[in-house]
Amino acid sequence: MKKILLIQPRPPESIWTLKVSCEIAKVSALTAPLGLATLAALTPSQYDVQIVDESVESIDFDIDCDLVGITGYTVHSERMIEISKEFQKRGVLTVAGGAFCSSHPQVAQEHFDVVVKGEAERIWGQFLEDWDSGDFKSFYEEPGKIDLLNDPSPKPRWDLVKSDRYMVHAVQTTRGCPYNCEFCDVVSLFGQKSRHKTVEQVIEEVKDLAKRDVIEIFFADDNFIGNKKYAKSLLRALIELNATLKISLRFITQATLNCAEDEELMDLFKRANFFAMFVGIETPSHESLKSANKQHNMRIDMVQSVRNIQKRGILVVSGMIVGFDTDDIDIFEAQKEFIMKSGLVVPMVGMLMAPKGTRLWDRLEKENRLEGPEVGDSFKSTNIIPKLMSKEVMVKKYLELLEVIYSDDFFRKTFKIMMEQIDVDAIRKESAVANALSPRRAHFRLTMLGLRIVRSYLFSSKTDRKLMFDILSMSIRKSIFCIPLGMSALIFFKSNATFFKTQSYTLEDNSPQPEIAAASVAEATALR
Numbered sequence: 001m002k003k004i005l006l007i008q009p010r011p012p013e014s015i016w017t018l019k020v021s022c023e024i025a026k027v028s029a030l031t032a033p034l035g036l037a038t039l040a041a042l043t044p045s046q047y048d049v050q051i052v053d054e055s056v057e058s059i060d061f062d063i064d065c066d067l068v069g070i071t072g073y074t075v076h077s078e079r080m081i082e083i084s085k086e087f088q089k090r091g092v093l094t095v096a097g098g099a100f101c102s103s104h105p106q107v108a109q110e111h112f113d114v115v116v117k118g119e120a121e122r123i124w125g126q127f128l129e130d131w132d133s134g135d136f137k138s139f140y141e142e143p144g145k146i147d148l149l150n151d152p153s154p155k156p157r158w159d160l161v162k163s164d165r166y167m168v169h170a171v172q173t174t175r176g177c178p179y180n181c182e183f184c185d186v187v188s189l190f191g192q193k194s195r196h197k198t199v200e201q202v203i204e205e206v207k208d209l210a211k212r213d214v215i216e217i218f219f220a221d222d223n224f225i226g227n228k229k230y231a232k233s234l235l236r237a238l239i240e241l242n243a244t245l246k247i248s249l250r251f252i253t254q255a256t257l258n259c260a261e262d263e264e265l266m267d268l269f270k271r272a273n274f275f276a277m278f279v280g281i282e283t284p285s286h287e288s289l290k291s292a293n294k295q296h297n298m299r300i301d302m303v304q305s306v307r308n309i310q311k312r313g314i315l316v317v318s319g320m321i322v323g324f325d326t327d328d329i330d331i332f333e334a335q336k337e338f339i340m341k342s343g344l345v346v347p348m349v350g351m352l353m354a355p356k357g358t359r360l361w362d363r364l365e366k367e368n369r370l371e372g373p374e375v376g377d378s379f380k381s382t383n384i385i386p387k388l389m390s391k392e393v394m395v396k397k398y399l400e401l402l403e404v405i406y407s408d409d410f411f412r413k414t415f416k417i418m419m420e421q422i423d424v425d426a427i428r429k430e431s432a433v434a435n436a437l438s439p440r441r442a443h444f445r446l447t448m449l450g451l452r453i454v455r456s457y458l459f460s461s462k463t464d465r466k467l468m469f470d471i472l473s474m475s476i477r478k479s480i481f482c483i484p485l486g487m488s489a490l491i492f493f494k495s496n497a498t499f500f501k502t503q504s505y506t507l508e509d510n511s512p513q514p515e516i517a518a519a520s521v522a523e524a525t526a527l528r
């Protein structure tokens with residue numbers, strides 16, 4: 001039997017890896033590798049398949065295998081190439097796919113024996129047949145988009161994944177997004193039509209995870225509400241499913257902020273037990289939203305929208321950007337004011353980055369305004385040359401903004417504002433506290449996680465302890481049902497603040513220009 005090893009390399013540490021949260025929860029990585037588990041499920045049973053996620057285990061380069069499949073985003077590319085070299089040295093064929101290969105097919109072909117561009121569902125089987133016959137190509141491309149309703153989309157092989165090493169598991173319900181923001185590569189990778197699986201299939205995947213004792217699921221969609229009617233049907237099915245489970249599952253996803261306009265949709269999110277939602281707010285500046293083609297945020301009252309989500313006890317994890325062409329130095333103050341006014345406790349502010357494959361990259365390339373590699377981390381560097389300020393000024397002002405928004409006092413104030421908005425009745429029913437108190441739904445692991453968060457602060461510095469007690473007391477004063485929300489906010493804050501305070505910030509990733517160290521900022525308020 002031919003042996004296939006599927007690998008996802010470890011990503012460089014970033015704000016998205018939530019390292020501190022994972023340490024507190026005593027897991028090795030945030031999200032289980034849905035792509036690998038799906039590819040394994042697409043592999044016919046005549047092959048022996050193994051999965052290695054380097055975030056939670058090391059790679060045995062001398063393992064007995066005939067083929068290595070490596071997947072990753074552009075941030076993984078360096079490590080993907082290193083891994084490929086090691087296996088090629090040992091005479092093992094390497095095949096690469098994923099977002100990096102789709103946006104950089106030519107570069108990828110220099111480093112892997114076989115490159116797959118586009119979605120894998122149809123091509124993977126085709127490649128395996130060719131490989132079996134001994135007559136395979138070095139480049140495969142999916143010319144269209146996978147039809148998630150009719151193309152094969154088997155349940156991911158979670159049995160091959162070390163589930164206990166992850167904070168959350170992932171289920172994908174849709175691909176694509178009906179919008180087309182200039183800086184985003186979702187449309188070039190997955191298209192503007194929101195394609196979805198059947199509700200029944202998603203529920204089967206969720207049930208499969210529930211059987212494996214998973215309690216937190218990330219719906220890894222580009223935009224969960226890309227097709228609102230479908231999203232509502234799915235949410236209703238999740239509510240029904242949760243009512244039958246001994247332990248209610250908790251969910252997190254990504255959606256556009258205009259979800260908050262639809263009261264019925266928001267109530268369904270709450271009743272289905274969503275505890276957080278990543279939304280792209282980007283900027284309070286209407287000029288900048290317009291320049292980024294993010295008009296759907298201009299048509300709503302964004303402050304009110306954030307409040308409408310958070311009042312239900314759903315944390316808004318907000319993607320925000322500085323450095324649009326219409327941004328001058330006033331944008332930093334405007335971002336700070338917006339965060340405070342809306343009570344955003346998990347702001348994720350980055351600098352504008354132009355990834356290859358986006359319309360922004362194409363435009364800035366023509367304008368000669370790209371500088372440095374596009375593989376960088378937008379929370380530490382940028383590859384664009386800003387229009388209304390120098391890059392040096394942008395980075396300096398950006399760091400000053402992070403220093404403020406990731407300070408304990410700022411967090412306390414935004415948390416207080418969020419608490420003032422909470423509708424206790426709305427959150428009481430599905431609260432993790434209610435679950436923990438109910439014998440039918442004894443929620444041991446979530447309770448343990450809460451206790452771990454408290455313990456990590458208790459054994460930390462005096463300022464950390466004070467922050468934890470302040471958040472706890474503000475939560476309890478509102479209602480004991482707000483404790484899980486307070487703990488979730490605290491764990492996000494600690495991860496973000498620690499990441500910021502322990503990084504070095506550069507004008508561009510590979511430039512010899514002087515580093516602007518965040519260390520001095522860190523020393524003042526460091527979380528230890």
Ligand code: SF4
Binds near residue numbers: 187
């Ligand atoms: S709404 Fe979000 S996912 Fe859709 S194009 Fe804009 S940034 Fe990308």
